[in-house]
Amino acid sequence: MPFPDHPRRKAKVRHESGQRGTGLSSAGAARILRGLAITFEEEYDCAQVERLMAEYTEMVSRGDDTASLLPLVKYHLQLCLDCREEYEALLRALEITI
């Protein structure tokens, strides 16, 4: 039986100001919170990671400890799906060129 004052139900209506709500589900909130958990004042942006992508991927393919050597790249790849896709694709390519 639904609770009449369920907080999600309030969140889904349009707001008093007429501004559109965000339609944020708990699954969406979880995705944002996972990002916040690895959010730091200092982060590498996509351009910085792009400059290190080849070096980082070679290190991973050799089994080097990237978490210690290039931790900011590792965090960025957790946050940025575009860069992560490119890293994973490059890693697959290296499997046949190394």
Place this chain on the structure above:
Amino acid sequence: MAERSNQEWLADLRSAGPAQEAALADLRAMILASLPRALSVHLSPGDPQFGPLIEEATQETLVRVLDRLDEFQGRSRFTTWVLAIAVNIALSELRRRRWRDVSLEELLDRHEEQGDAEPDWMAENSPNVERLIERDHFSAVLERIIRKELTEKQRTALLAVAVRGMPMEEVARRMGMQRNALYKLLHDARIKLKHRLEEEGIRVDDVLTAFEG
């Protein structure tokens, strides 16, 4: 393919004439051999787009490599640096094709309209009613902060990228900015959200256990 050191690659590609032609031919063969595997989870070799995409990405990569030789810092093998450029070009094109018919407005409206048909705790096999109600409470708090305290640009970018899963590059294109600038915009938004949650006595790590427990 002839074995070359990084310095030999650079020297050959900077030269005019046969040495450069041979180096470009070797690079082209290397990219054509490696890119299909790199893209294997994104595009099947049987797809009619596959061959043309590989060819176009290879051509564009060679042009970009010649244009950016001075940016190679020697921190990796030269061929890996080239492959990174090829992968970037190919995946950018794939993203553009896959999302070309989706506007930001449609993406955000569609999901808002769909919303959740019922609260999680009403679903069958709900694990823990109290935890789910707690989860919904944190979701509502997060939504309030996103709605009231982020800028319109920050809110749109965060929802499109982090919640709806549109690639950053595609969101950036629709917002008229570079992917790197969008990353910085999102970073500012995440920092603001994190600080505001802390001001309300909510630690992200603690809240996550309600979502993932």
